[in-house]
Amino acid sequence: MMLPYANLQNDIPVLLAxxxxxxxxxxxxxxxxxxAKVAITEMVAxxxxxxxxxxxxxxxTRPTAxxxxxxxxxxxxxxxxxxxxxxxxxxxxxDVIDINMGCPSRRVTGGLSGSALMRDLDHxxxxxxxxxxxxxxxxxxxxxxxxxxxxNLCAPELTVRAQKIGVSLITIHGRTRQDFYNGEAxxxxxxxxxxxxxxxxxxxxxxxxAATAREALARSEAKGVMIGRAATGLPWLIDKVSSDLNGRxxxxxxxxxxxxxxxxxxxxxxxxxxxxxxxxxxxKHVSAAFDYWLQTGRLRSDAVSLKPVLCQxxxxxxxxxxxxxxxxxxxxxxx
Ligand SMILES: Cc1cc2nc3c(=O)[nH]c(=O)nc-3n(C[C@H](O)[C@H](O)[C@H](O)COP(=O)(O)O)c2cc1C
Numbered sequence: 153m154m155l156p157y158a159n160l161q162n163d164i165p166v167l168l169a170x171x172x173x174x175x176x177x178x179x180x181x182x183x184x185x186x187x188a189k190v191a192i193t194e195m196v197a198x199x200x201x202x203x204x205x206x207x208x209x210x211x212x213t214r215p216t217a218x219x220x221x222x223x224x225x226x227x228x229x230x231x232x233x234x235x236x237x238x239x240x241x242x243x244x245x246x247d248v249i250d251i252n253m254g255c256p257s258r259r260v261t262g263g264l265s266g267s268a269l270m271r272d273l274d275h276x277x278x279x280x281x282x283x284x285x286x287x288x289x290x291x292x293x294x295x296x297x298x299x300x301x302x303x304n305l306c307a308p309e310l311t312v313r314a315q316k317i318g319v320s321l322i323t324i325h326g327r328t329r330q331d332f333y334n335g336e337a338x339x340x341x342x343x344x345x346x347x348x349x350x351x352x353x354x355x356x357x358x359x360x361x362a363a364t365a366r367e368a369l370a371r372s373e374a375k376g377v378m379i380g381r382a383a384t385g386l387p388w389l390i391d392k393v394s395s396d397l398n399g400r401x402x403x404x405x406x407x408x409x410x411x412x413x414x415x416x417x418x419x420x421x422x423x424x425x426x427x428x429x430x431x432x433x434x435x436k437h438v439s440a441a442f443d444y445w446l447q448t449g450r451l452r453s454d455a456v457s458l459k460p461v462l463c464q465x466x467x468x469x470x471x472x473x474x475x476x477x478x479x480x481x482x483x484x485x486x487x
Contacts, residue, residue, distance in 0.1 A: 153352045153375060156248050156291035156320040157221040160189045165376030166365065166394035167323070167354060170194055170225045170250070170295075174384055176433065178420035181215035182413050183383070186405065187391030190221045195252045195266075198228030198237030210424065212244055225295070227252040229265040229275075231282035238286030249287045251280060251319075253296040253310070256329045267329035270300045270310065277313045284318050293321040295356075298341050301330040305341065308348040315351045323354040323378050326368075342372035354378050362396035369397075385440030387413060407450055411475050414438055418468050427467060438471070439463050 155161060168175060168183050170192040175183075180191035193211050200208040214222045224246040228234040234251075241249050253276060255266030269276040284292050294314050299305040311322050324345055326337035337357025346353045355374035359365050360382035368377055377397075383389045388405050395402035405413070414437060422430030442459050445451045458478050465471035 169380030235286035
């Protein structure tokens, strides 16, 4: 089974999940810098892209210095704008176009897109066909959930319909739309789709390290894994899990390197969105990274008092001096 990612043919794929507000271009650039091979944009509303909305165009951005595979994810509910959006994405340099049929948000499903499409497979099929047509030679992939609810686990049927149209890879989050993010992802339930598929299936949901990745692969019989929330603040996690699964050595970046990466991401974020939004967007990464350093003993537990200063920094200068402070005050706190 060929993967649509030219640079990943011989590996068990470990993909960074698209997460709106989290995996923007500045973060994806860091993930690639630390070895991720594939970077998927946050979902881009197809209709807005065709109308030239600034946010949609910003999301289309290919991170600078990107030598990984650039995947643009589209979401929408009407065929014609999606067809045109796929054409725009393809012309803008997307290596692959992904379709979002998994988003559970009421804002998205209320507009009958995202996972709402799992309630109307004929309509879903017509949208996939439209994207496939608009994408031209650019490969098209699909991301979905198990179904709308437990009574309607239609992922295997949508898998078969999608691959007939020409979709070349399918990612399945092991929850239904009605599960939202509750409970645990059901990796075994992905297996029915894996067995129905003649294209690679990627399993997603609650994978946080190599051990959970292995278990998800075993239960789902999928070809690879996708990791989302666990990678927040840890752009090197994709390469860590990938190295483990593919039998390569891995050295986690030291604290200094991780701090430098967060500052570089902040500078890019401010350049992309302006200071106010730019600094706000990186806070969740700073917070998650700090928690990880504490949990893993990279910082001693009494360093916790410095977290609010880092998370409330209002500019790149503030954040830089908060990290300088962290370094000088915590030399003996660094394990
Ligand atoms: C804040 C947030 C934003 C998300 N945005 C998107 C999105 O834009 N497109 C998409 O397909 N999935 C999106 N997702 C779903 C994730 O890609 C993934 O399927 C889900 O988080 C389960 O994987 P995880 O347990 O590894 O996080 C989002 C999830 C979160 C938490």
